Amino acid sequence: xxxxxxxxxxxxxxxxxxxxxxxxxxxxxxxxxxxxxxxxxxxxxxxxxxxxxxxxxxxxxxxxxxxxxxxxxxxxxxxxxxxxxxxxxxxxxxxxxxxxxxxxxxxxxxxxxxxxxxxxxxxxxxxxxxxxxxxxxxxxxxxxxxxxxxxxxxxxxxxxxxxxxxxxxxxxxxxxxxxxxxxxxxxxxxxxxxxxxxxxxxxxxxxxxxxxxxxxxxxxxxxxxxxxxxxxxxxxxxxxxxxxxxxxxxxxxxxxxxxxxxxxxxxxxxxxxxxxxxxxxxxxxxxxxxxxxxxxxxxxxxxxxxxxxxxxxxxxxxxxxxxxxxxxxxxxxxxxxxxxxxxxxxxxxxxxxxxxxxxxxxxxxxxxxxxxxxxxxxxxxxxxxxxxxxxxxxxxxxxxxxxxxxxxxxxxxxxxxxxxxxxxxxxxxx
Amino acid sequence: xxxxxxxxxxxxxxxxxxxxxxxxxxxxxxxxxxxxxxxxxxxxxxxxxxxxxxxxxxxxxxxxxxxxxxxxxxxxxxxxxxxxxxxxxxxxxxxxxxxxxxxxxxxxxxxxxxxxxxxxxxxxxxxxxxxxxxxxxxxxxxxxxxxxxxxxxxxxxxxxxxxxxxxxxxxxxxxxxxxxxxxxxxxxxxxxxxxxxxxxxxxxxxxxxxxxxxxxxxxxxxxxxxxxxxxxxxxxxxxxxxxxxxxx
Numbered sequence: 001x002x003x004x005x006x007x008x009x010x011x012x013x014x015x016x017x018x019x020x021x022x023x024x025x026x027x028x029x030x031x032x033x034x035x036x037x038x039x040x041x042x043x044x045x046x047x048x049x050x051x052x053x054x055x056x057x058x059x060x061x062x063x064x065x066x067x068x069x070x071x072x073x074x075x076x077x078x079x080x081x082x083x084x085x086x087x088x089x090x091x092x093x094x095x096x097x098x099x100x101x102x103x104x105x106x107x108x109x110x111x112x113x114x115x116x117x118x119x120x121x122x123x124x125x126x127x128x129x130x131x132x133x134x135x136x137x138x139x140x141x142x143x144x145x146x147x148x149x150x151x152x153x154x155x156x157x158x159x160x161x162x163x164x165x166x167x168x169x170x171x172x173x174x175x176x177x178x179x180x181x182x183x184x185x186x187x188x189x190x191x192x193x194x195x196x197x198x199x200x201x202x203x204x205x206x207x208x209x210x211x212x213x214x215x216x217x218x219x220x221x222x223x224x225x226x227x228x229x230x231x232x233x234x235x236x237x238x239x240x241x242x243x244x245x246x247x248x249x250x251x252x253x254x255x256x257x258x259x260x261x262x263x264x265x266x267x268x269x270x271x272x273x274x275x276x277x278x279x280x281x282x283x284x285x286x287x288x289x290x291x292x293x294x295x296x297x298x299x300x301x302x303x304x305x306x307x308x309x310x311x312x313x314x315x316x317x318x319x320x321x322x323x324x325x326x327x328x329x330x331x332x333x334x335x336x337x338x339x340x341x342x343x344x345x346x347x348x349x350x351x352x353x354x355x356x357x358x359x360x361x362x363x364x365x366x367x368x369x370x371x372x373x374x375x376x377x378x379x380x381x382x383x384x385x386x387x388x389x390x391x392x393x394x395x396x397x398x399x400x401x402x403x404x405x406x407x408x409x410x411x412x413x414x415x416x417x418x419x420x421x422x423x424x425x426x427x428x429x430x
Numbered sequence: 431x432x433x434x435x436x437x438x439x440x441x442x443x444x445x446x447x448x449x450x451x452x453x454x455x456x457x458x459x460x461x462x463x464x465x466x467x468x469x470x471x472x473x474x475x476x477x478x479x480x481x482x483x484x485x486x487x488x489x490x491x492x493x494x495x496x497x498x499x500x501x502x503x504x505x506x507x508x509x510x511x512x513x514x515x516x517x518x519x520x521x522x523x524x525x526x527x528x529x530x531x532x533x534x535x536x537x538x539x540x541x542x543x544x545x546x547x548x549x550x551x552x553x554x555x556x557x558x559x560x561x562x563x564x565x566x567x568x569x570x571x572x573x574x575x576x577x578x579x580x581x582x583x584x585x586x587x588x589x590x591x592x593x594x595x596x597x598x599x600x601x602x603x604x605x606x607x608x609x610x611x612x613x614x615x616x617x618x619x620x621x622x623x624x625x626x627x628x629x630x631x632x633x634x635x636x637x638x639x640x641x642x643x644x645x646x647x648x649x650x651x652x653x654x655x656x657x658x659x660x661x662x663x664x665x666x667x668x669x670x671x672x673x674x675x676x677x678x
Contacts, residue, residue, distance in 0.1 A: 018619040021467060058442060058619055061470050062477035074477075085453075086478055 002053055005296050006042040007303025008366055008395040011049035011423050020058035022075055022166040026136055027052060032421035033136070035160045037077055037104030041111065042306040043395035044423035045159045051421060054164060056106055062086070063167060070172035071129060076106030076165040081290075083170075088282065092172040093230065096124045099338075101287050106165045111392035112157035112352040114359075115286075116206040116228075118342045121173075125156030125348035131168035136419035140166075145348065154415035157349030159391055161425055163417045178240070179231040180206075180285045184273045190221025190321055197225065197341055205229045208340050212265045213324065213333035213362060221324050222269060223339070228285055240281035246293035254300035254365040256334050264335045289336075299365050304334070307375060308361035308393040310342060315385035316358040322381045323360055330374045334363035350408040353390045361393065372396060391424060402428040433509035434458045435502070437492060437549055438519025440467040442618035443568060446638030447516060448475060454642075457484040459505040462519075465489045484508060492519050493540055495548040502552055511560065514645070515553040517546050517567040522620050528582040535582050542586030547593050554597055557606045564607040564645060567594055571614045571653065574662045577678040598650055609644055610651045613637050614658040 002014055016036070017027040026033065029052045036046050036053040047053075056077035063073040070092045072083065080094060081101040087093065098113040107113075109131065114123040121127070130144035133155055141163075143152035155162045183204070187193045193209055200207045204227035211223040289295050296303070311319040320339070327333050337360075344356040364371050379401055382389065388405025389397045403409055409429075416425075434451050436444050439460035451458055452475050460475075462468040472487050479485055486508030490497050505512060523538040546567055557563035572580055573587030591610055598608035615621065615631045637654045644652035653659040668676070 016622075018622050020619050021470070023466060061474035063470075063473055065477045072477075 002036055002039065002047070004043055004046055004395075005040045006299075006306060006363075006395065007296065007301075008042075008305055009044055009047075009423070011044060011047045013050060014048055015052045016055055017052055018058055019054045019056055019164065022059060022061075022132075025138060026134060026164060026419075027054065033164075033419055034422040035076075035106055035110070035164050037107040038079060038102055040100055040103045041107065041392040043391070043393060044427065045111065045391050045394075046107070047423040048421065049423045056104060056164075059166070060104075067092070070174060071169060072172055073167060073169045074105060075167050076104060076109075076131070078105050079103065080105070080108065084282075087172060088175070088178050091174055091176070093175045093282075094170070095121050095127045095173040097286050098124075099287065100290055102290060105168050105170070106160075109156055109165055109168060110158060110160040112347060112349045112354065113392070114342070114354045116208040116340060118340065118345070118354055119201045119207070120205050120343075122343070122345035123347050123349075123352055123354045125352065126345070127171050127173075128156065128348065129169040129171050131155070132166045133163045134166050135163040136417050151415065153348065153350045154412055155349075157347065157352035158412065158415065159351065159424065160422065161416045161420050163420060175230045177231040177233060178282055179279050180228045180282055181231050181277045182226060182228040182280045182285060183277050185225045185227070186223075186269070186273065187225060188222050189218060190317075190324065193221055193223065193225065193339065194317060200225060200227045201341060203227070208338060210268070210335075211324065211337040211339050211360075212269050213327050213337040214262055214265050214331065215269075216328050220328065221321065221339075223337075224269065224273070228280075230282075231279060240283045244291045244293060247295055247297040250297040251300050254302065254304070255298045256304075256363075256365050258332055261332065261335060268335065299363075302366040302368075304366050305364050305371060305375070305395055306361060306393040307364065307378060308359065308390040309378070309382045309387045310353065310355055310357050310359040310390070311382065311385045311387040312355070312357040315387070319381055319385035319387065320358050320360055323378055326374070326377050326381065327362065332365065332367070334365065336363040337361070350412050351391075351406055353388065353392070355388070357387070361390075391428075394424070397428060399428055399430065432456045432513040433511060434514040434516065435461070435505045435509070435512055435553075436516045436518060437461050437501075437546075438517065439487070440464060440471055441518050441520065441568075442620065442634040443613065443616065443637050443641075444516060444518035445471055446634045447518070447641055449478060450638055450642050452478045452483065452485070455480070455483065457509050458486075459508050460485070460487040461490055461492070461501055461505075462487075463489065463491045492545045492549065493537075495545060498545075498548050498552055502556060512553075512556060512563065514564045514566065515549070515557070516641075517549050517553075517565075519545070520568065520620075523580070523582045525578075525580045525582060538582050539586050539589075542583060543589040543593075546590050550593065550597060554601060554606070558601055558604045562605050564609060565594075565597065565601075566609045566611060566641065566645060568611045568613065568641075569594065571612050571658050571662050573612070575665055575673075579678060607645070607648055607650075609641075609649055611637075611641055611644070611654060612651065612658065612662075613654045614661070 031051040033052045034048040059075045059077035061075045065072045096115045108124045112123045112125040133141045206228040209225045215222045342354045440462040528535040569591045570587040572584040573591045594610040640654040
C-alpha cells in the first residue's frame with residue numbers, strides 16, 4: 001500500500017515501521033531500510049521492495065525558530081506546508097519550494113529539490129544549515145558545510161541512502177508579504193521561449209514555462225511563461241481563502257487522453273491573459289495542484305510517469321527542440337509540461353540533479369510499452385546532449401543513463417549506509 | 431481563544447488537535463506520561479504559537495488516579511479558568527495476550543476506561559460549577575459492539591461511551607458540552623501492526639479537524655470519519671444469534 005505519487009513502478013511487499021521520535025534507534029530489522037516521508041516522489045527512490053520503509057510521517061515536530069534570523073530547526077518529517085503555514089505570516093519563506101508543498105523536509109534534502117528560482121537561489125540543499133544523520137550503527141552525525149562536510153554533501157541529493165535524516169536546520173528567506181506579483185506571457189514558438197526566458201531571468205525571481213506539448217511545426221514549443229516575485233508592499237491582512245477539492249476515486253482508465261489533452265492545451269494556450277502584473281497569494285501561485293487532493297488519480301489505475309531531464313547549455317536549444325518534436329509526434333503527453341532554466345549556482349550535494357541548462361518535465365499516462373518506448377527515444381536525445389534524468393521523478397531509467405548523469409556515483413557509494421537501500425538504487429546500479 | 435487541557439497529549443490524534451488549537455490562538459496545558467516526547471511536543475507548539483499564547487505541561491502516568499486532582503490544579507495555575515478538557519490517552523491492547531492474563535486485561539481496562547472516567551469526573555464537577563465549557567473524550571467505534579478480535583478494548587471504550595452519555599444527560603442542563611469522539615481506523619503508530627490498505631483508514635490530521643469542527647458546532651457525538659456511523663449502524667443491527675457466528 002505504500003507507493004509513490006505516480007503509482008509506478010509497482011514493487012513487491014514492503015514492511016513499514018514508524019520512526020516517530022528523533023531520539024529513538026533505527027528499527028531492528030533484517031531487511032534493508034529507506035525513509036518514506038509523504039510519498040510524493042514520482043518513482044521508487046522512496047520505495048524498498050522486500051525491505052523496510054521507515055515512516056517519518058510522525059517525525060514531524062518543530063524544534064526551534066528564531067524569528068529575527070529566520071533559522072528554523074525541525075524534524076525531518078515536517079511538511080513544507082507546515083513550515084509555510086507557520087512562517088509565511090511572520091515574514092519568512094522557504095528560499096526554495098518545489099511544485100507541491102506536501103513533501104517532507106527530509107525528502108527535500110535527500111532529493112535536493114529545486115523550484116522556479118534556481119537561477120537566483122539554486123536548489124534546496126544550499127539553504128540547509130545543518131542536519132543530523134542517524135546511521136544504522138547508531139552513530140549520529142551532525143552535518144553542515146563546515147562539520148562532517150563529506151557526509152553533508154553525500155546526504156544532500158543522496159536519495160536517503162546515507163542514513164536517516166532526523167532533523168534539519170533551514171535558513172529561511174525574509175518576505176514582505178504573502179502575495180506574489182505575477183506576470184504571464186504567451187510565446188508562439190520555442191525560439192520565442194528562449195528569448196523571453198533570457199529577459200525574464202534578470203528581472204524576476206521565479207520563472208517557469210508551461211509548454212503545449214501537442215503543438216507541432218512552427219508552433220512547436222509554444223506556451224506560457226509565468227514570472228513572479230514576492231510582493232514588497234505588505235498585504236498581510238488579506239489571507240488566502242482555501243477552496244480545496246479532492247479527486248474522490250480512481251477511474252478505471254486515465255482521464256488524460258488525446259481528446260481531453262488537445263482540448264485543454266488549446267484552451268489553456270489561448271486563455272485571455274492580463275498583460276500587466278497581477279497580485280496572487282503564494283499558495284495558488286506555487287502550488288496550484290495542491291488544491292486538488294489526489295489529483296494523481298485522474299490518470300486511472302495504471303498511474304503515470306514523469307520524465308524530467310536537464311540538458312547542458314551548449315545543447316539545450318537543439319535537444320529541447322528534438323525532445324518536444326518526439327513528444328508531439330507521439331501525440332500524448334499531459335497538460336503538466338514544464339520548461340525551466342537552471343543556473344550554474346553550485347549544488348550542495350554530490351548527487352544533486354540540478355546543473356546548468358534547461359530542464360523539461362512532463363507527465364505521461366501509463367500506456368505500458370508504448371510509453372516506455374517513447375522514453376527510450378527521449379533517452380537517446382538526452383544521452384547525446386550529455387544530459388541527465390532526475391531520480392526523484394524516475395521509475396524506469398536505464399543503468400547507463402544514471403551512471404552518465406551522475407559522475408560522482410563512485411565517490412558517493414562510500415557514504416551509503418550498509419543497511420540502507422531502495423528499489424531505485426538496486427534498479428539503477430545492478 | 432479558549433483554555434484547553436489535554437490528557438494524553440502525545441497521542442497522534444491529540445497532538446494534531448493541539449496543533450490546531452494553537453493555530454487558532456488557544457492556550458493549552460499538556461499532560462502525558464513520556465517526558466521526552468512531551469518536551470518534543472511542547473517545543474513544537476512553542477514554535478507555532480504567538481508570543482502571547484500560554485503553553486504549559488506536566489508529566490504524569492494517568493493510571494495513577496490520585497494524581498488527577500493535582501493535574502487540574504496545575505492546569506488552572508497555568509491557564510486560569512479551564513474551558514475545554516480533552517481526554518485522549520489510551521492503548522491498544524493485545525487481545526490474545528489479554529485472554530491469557532487477568533492482570534493485563536484489568537490494566538487495559540484501567541488505562542482505557544477507569545483512568546478516563548476519573549479524569550472526566552473531576553472535570554465535570556469543575557465545568558458544572560463554572561457553568562460553561564466542554565468535555566471531550568476519545569472513545570472508539572470498537573465500543574459500539576463487542577467483537578472477538580478486540581473486546582477488551584471494546585469493553586473499555588464502550589464503558590467510556592456510556593459514561594459520557596450519562597454525563598451529557600447531567601451536564602446538558604448546566605451549559606456544558608460533552609462530546610464523545612468515535613474514531614474508526616486511524617493511521618498512527620498505535621496501529622502500526624495493521625496492514626493499512628483501503629479507504630477506511632484516516633489520518634490523525636483528519637480526525638483532529640473533525641474533533642475541532644464537532645466541538646465548535648456543539649455536537650454530542652461524532653464518528654470520524656463520518657462513514658463509520660453507518661458502518662457501525664449496520665454492525666449494531668446484526669442480530670446476536672448471527673453475530674456470534676461471525677469472525678469480526
